[in-house]
Amino acid sequence: EVHLVESGGGLVQPGGSVRLSCTASGFTFSTYWMSWVRQAPGKGLEWVANIKQDGSEIYYVDSVKGRFTLSRDNAKNSLYLQMNSLRAEDTAVYYCARFLRIAAAGNGGGGFDYWGQGTLVTVSS
């Protein structure tokens, strides 16, 4: 059974940093793209970033470029999101998700077929 478990969230001051982790089990982690998706309190879903199996391709939503860094350690079945220069608008539940690439799309795109339970990051003074 696929399991994704996030950790590292909490209260952080504006301008501060936090590192989120996601530990995967139940599938061959090294063969999947992985993602982070966030959800501000009472709001909808927002894709944050994707990383290729070997880390050679990484994509971010514009609002976090230059501030967030996505990485992975396949030996540890783990995904990381280093979040710097945090702003109030980064307050959200951050979900780790497995990215399901749809071959028929022809562009490497797809959806998210498994999700963790999420970790809350609150940016406030």
Added chain:
Amino acid sequence: EIVMTQSPATLSVSPGERGTLSCRASQSVSSNLAWYQQKPGQAPRLLMYGASTRATGVSARFSGSGSGTEFTLTISSLQSEDSAVYYCQQYNNWPPLTFGGGTKVEIK
């Protein structure tokens, strides 16, 4: 960036009735669209991809249709367990991957 718009914001239906949710893209996304269900306090769950292909384990009461800019998620014979927020997401032009704002389904 492709903007996804969902309607209605809230759908209130009686048990056993059919529910129809709409999703519109600001430009064509072909059939590269997914649907998710999110129940209160839970992570989202993938329901559909390719606009009409049900994900593993998804009930046949859920069906998807559409292509281009107009999409529909239909839930036949709504049950109390279907009470949730439903999101569409396009993956035709990315990055970024973009979601709609969601439709809340309430069971009367």
